[in-house]
Amino acid sequence: MKRLLPLLLLLCATGINAQQNDSLDQERLIGVRHEVHAMFPGGDAAMRMYLAKNLRQVEGIERDVKVRPIYLTFVVEVDGTVSDVRVLRGVHPALDAEAVRVVQAMPPWEPATLHGKPIAMQYNLPVRFALCNGR
Numbered sequence: 001m002k003r004l005l006p007l008l009l010l011l012c013a014t015g016i017n018a019q020q021n022d023s024l025d026q027e028r029l030i031g032v033r034h035e036v037h038a039m040f041p042g043g044d045a046a047m048r049m050y051l052a053k054n055l056r057q058v059e060g061i062e063r064d065v066k067v068r069p070i071y072l073t074f075v076v077e078v079d080g081t082v083s084d085v086r087v088l089r090g091v092h093p094a095l096d097a098e099a100v101r102v103v104q105a106m107p108p109w110e111p112a113t114l115h116g117k118p119i120a121m122q123y124n125l126p127v128r129f130a131l132c133n134g135r
Contacts, residue, residue, distance in 0.1 A: 038076035038112040038121045054102045055129060058094045069126035070099045078118045080108030088124065099127040 040047035071088040085103050090096035103125065112121035 035115070036113040038080075038123060039110045041107055041110065050106065051102060051127060054105065055127070056098060058092075058098050058129075061092055061094060069128050070096055071124060071126050072099060072103055073122060073124045074103055076109045076111055076121050076123055078111055078120055080111050082106050082109065095129060098129075103127070 040050070068091055070091050072085060073088050074085040075083050077083055082103060085100050087096045087100065111118040113119065
């Protein structure tokens with residue numbers, strides 16, 4: 001019986017935490033697993049088309065800049081808006097700024113869901129520039 005008591009207390013404590021988590025504002029639980037991922041309207045293909053159409057060629061980039069993907073992170077909010085856009089791994093300040101500008105201007109996404117309710121979700125995105133003039 002003495003061994004059973006700590007186990008029961010542990011189970012009771014876990015149950016209390018679960019109840020408290022249910023009462024939390026579930027909308028802003030970014031690090032929590034979600035049932036459905038946030039999605040750009042029209043899916044990944046539509047997002048690639050949006051990026052290709054809206055990214056502008058940046059003038060004044062030195063020839064020796066190696067063009068690699070720019071890795072961005074941002075939050076898709078409960079209402080589908082994009083916020084907190086940051087560069088995780090940049091290439092060049094001008095290219096990084098252009099990638100951030102285009103992502104900030106994205107149309108509202110379909111938000112992620114947890115238990116059927118929309119929640120905010122962090123999203124990482126590589127952005128690639130198509131270069132002109134043989135670069």
